[in-house]
Amino acid sequence: DVKVTQSSRYLVKRTGEKVFLECVQDMDHENMFWYRQDPGLGLRLIYFSYDVKMKEKGDIPEGYSVSREKKERFSLILESASTNQTSMYLCASTPRQGAYNEQFFGPGTRLTVL
């Protein structure tokens, strides 16, 4: 069964802390994505990656960075967490070829920044 896993389901951090959210997929997918989900706003793309060591900014990259050192792992980093980054974070992956393929999602990490 295909799987995308995220390191934590729930996370509580303090303002100013550095936060790492990890995502791992076991499907050998080239593309990986980080979204945040907020009520009434749907899913907004933060960053995505088409290959190892490659990254592109999504719609709301400010305050975030990413790392993709291995194909199966895509990390989201909050350099200095702020309360407005309290949200649900979703990771997704998809194979490289074509627009027919669905995105496979992880279970999400609900981050609270105090």
Next chain:
Amino acid sequence: GNSVTQMEGPVTLSEEAFLTINCTYTATGYPSLFWYVQYPGEGLQLLLKATKADDKGSNKGFEATYRKETTSFHLEKGSVQVSDSAVYFCALSGRAGNKFYFGSGTKLNVKP
């Protein structure tokens, strides 16, 4: 550019009622269209998809038809169950790559 608009919720129905959730899109080229479902506390799961005009996607009693002339992909189910209570997202994927564009989501509450 690409975008997806879906009806605002919440939508509240009684069990066995007919469901329609409207979705319209704007896209360059010929996108693929998807409906995802998110149950409480979980990530998104693919419900159904359609990759070209007039295709009908179906799964678990849900259906949606890719209508190019009206740029729509409305989700329907003939008889909803309490277990269908969830948030439903319409999405499109452009041919240029695998970037997805999601609607804002519609929460469905089904009462017994």
